[in-house]
Amino acid sequence: MRAITYAKYGSADVLELTEQPDPHPGADAVVVRVKAASVNPVDWKVREGYLDGLLDAQFPVVPGWDVAGVVEQVGLDTPEYAVGDEVYGYVRKDWVHGGTFAELVSAPVRTLAPKPSTLSFEEAAAVPLxxxxxxxxxxxxxxxxxxxxxxxxxxxxxxxxxxxxxxxxxxxxxxxxxxxxxxxxxxxxxxxxxxxxxxxxxxxxxxxxxxxxxxxxxxxxxxxxxxxxxxxxxxxxxxxxxxxxxxxxxxxVWVRPSTEDLAELGALIDEGTVGVEVAEVYDLADAAAAHRASETGHVRGKIVVRV
Missing domain, CATH: 3.90.180.10 (Medium-chain alcohol dehydrogenases, catalytic domain)
Structure with a gap:
């Protein structure tokens, strides 16, 4: 699969488009074909090494925690989802490695919920974190x-x-x-x-x-x-x-993945109570530019990466 990776901490210049092995689902995870991801300030802070010791990295790192996509493969015990389901989520794991700036990501079911039906994949990817x-x-x-x-x-x-x-x-x-x-x-x-x-x-x-x-x-x-x-x-x-x-x-407050909270957000969005602001959409190959835009600190809404 194609993925954005970095092999060491550093500026946005360390981000590269590479080929990586396809992920496998764990027993309580699914593999999601990523349609879109988004950039959060924590992404480039992790990339710079500011959170080293709090979040352990396994290089090469695929960055990104937000995802919107389609379930491609299910794990051994994942009755919540079937192949073809549209999902979105905050795929933060216990280490920094297999993130969402890739064509495929393995996502524990506790990090996912059904995608809000009123949103595009790009809009949905702007929501989770x-x-x-x-x-x-x-x-x-x-x-x-x-x-x-x-x-x-x-x-x-x-x-x-x-x-x-x-x-x-x-x-x-x-x-x-x-x-x-x-x-x-x-x-x-x-x-x-x-x-x-x-x-x-x-x-x-x-x-x-x-x-x-x-x-x-x-x-x-x-x-x-x-x-x-x-x-x-x-x-x-x-x-x-x-x-x-x-x-x-x-x-x-340190945000936690939560299926229930994602479902609550999805309900607020689908009923029209909460709207989503997308600042700009970048292609996967331009992930470094997306990170640099986030680093300015003057973004209204979210920066999204289309995969």
């Missing part, structure tokens, strides 16, 4: 109807899902973004504020009594700003800064 991150952080923060929620990096891959899910739960949402993305946030139902110096003052102008929940999807000073504008009894959840948990009693 970011959608699960948004849903699981919102659940951990116990976002409820009537609350005011501050979403940092609200126009990004995770943030745009979080805005929509929080709105679906009946919350008021304030979202940080550059001015060029303010209309996009309004279309999702959020009240936009510009990030940067003076953010706390701008949030207080919209929510004088403070916010009930702050969701940090960017890092930097987001947790500190959140603590400054939090209402009494409020909660901070972060995917980027453990200070949310260690210093402020909130939540530090």
């Amino acid at each position: 970011t959608g699960l991150t948004a849903l699981q952080s919102i659940r951990r923060a116990d976002v409820r109807a009537g609350q005011t929620v501050l979403v940092h990096a609200a126009a990004g891959g995770v943030g745009s899902f979080a805005v929509q899910i929080a709105k679906a739960r009946g919350a008021r949402v304030i979202g940080t973004a550059s001015e060029g993305n303010h209309d996009f946030l309004r279309s999702l139902g959020a009240e936009p504020v510009t990030y940067g110096d003076g953010l706390a003052d701008r949030v207080r102008a919209l929510a004088p009594e403070g916010v009930d929940v702050a969701l940090d999807y960017v890092g930097g000073d987001a947790v500190a700003v959140s603590a400054d504008v939090l209402a009494p009894g409020g909660t901070i959840a972060s995917i980027a800064d453990p200070a949310a948990r260690d210093e402020h009693g909130g939540q530090y």
